[in-house]
Amino acid sequence: MSILKILKEPDPILRKKSLPVKQVDKEIKKLIKDMLETMYAAPGIGLAAAQVGILKRVVVIDISKETYKKEPIFFVNPEIIWKSDILEKKEEGCLSIPEHFAEIKRPEACHVKYLDENGKEKILKAKGLLATCIQHEIDHCDGILFIDYLSKLKKSFILKKLIKAKKNQK
Ligand code: NI
Numbered sequence: 001m002s003i004l005k006i007l008k009e010p011d012p013i014l015r016k017k018s019l020p021v022k023q024v025d026k027e028i029k030k031l032i033k034d035m036l037e038t039m040y041a042a043p044g045i046g047l048a049a050a051q052v053g054i055l056k057r058v059v060v061i062d063i064s065k066e067t068y069k070k071e072p073i074f075f076v077n078p079e080i081i082w083k084s085d086i087l088e089k090k091e092e093g094c095l096s097i098p099e100h101f102a103e104i105k106r107p108e109a110c111h112v113k114y115l116d117e118n119g120k121e122k123i124l125k126a127k128g129l130l131a132t133c134i135q136h137e138i139d140h141c142d143g144i145l146f147i148d149y150l151s152k153l154k155k156s157f158i159l160k161k162l163i164k165a166k167k168n169q170k
Helices: 026-041 128-141 152-169
Strands: 046-048 058-061 073-083 087-094 097-107 109-115 121-127
Touching: 026 046, 026 058, 026 073, 046 128, 058 128, 073 121, 073 128, 087 128, 097 128, 097 152, 109 128, 121 128
Parallel strands: none
Antiparallel strands: 046 058, 058 073, 073 109, 087 097, 109 121
16 A cells, blocks of 8 residues: 555646546555545545546545544445535535635535445435535546635635645745
C-alpha cells in the first residue's frame, strides 16, 4: 500500500470528469487500498480518485468517529439513483481545499448504485453525514467542488487564499 499525493485546488485535474471503471480488477483493488490509506493518513472521511490524480469513478469513505474501529466503504462507479426532496445544511470540508469549511445544502438522504470489490452491483441507502459525504465525493467524479455551491464572493475569497497558500509552499 502507498500514500498518494492529494491534489489541491486550484488544479485542472480536479475539474475534469472521471471515467467509469470497466472492470473491478487488481489495479482498481490496489487503487482502493491506496486511497483508503491516503484518506486515513490525511486524515479525512472521504476521498475520490480524481483527488489523487486518477480520473476513474472510484470513491472511498469512512465516517466512523471511533478511531479504534475503522469502517471503510468504497464505491466503484457510484451513481445517485434517488435523492430526498428535503435539503439539509451541513458544514463541509475537503482534503483538496485544506483549512476551509462552509455550510452546504444538499438532499438529506440518497440511494446510490455502485459496484463492490467483486464487480457486483449494489445499492446503498444513505442518510445524514453518509449521504452528504457520498454526494460530495460523487461531485469530485464530475469535477465539482463544494465551493462551487457558494456565492461568487465567498468562492473567490477561498480561491484567493488557496492560491496564496500554494505559492507559499513553493
Ligand atoms: Ni472533497
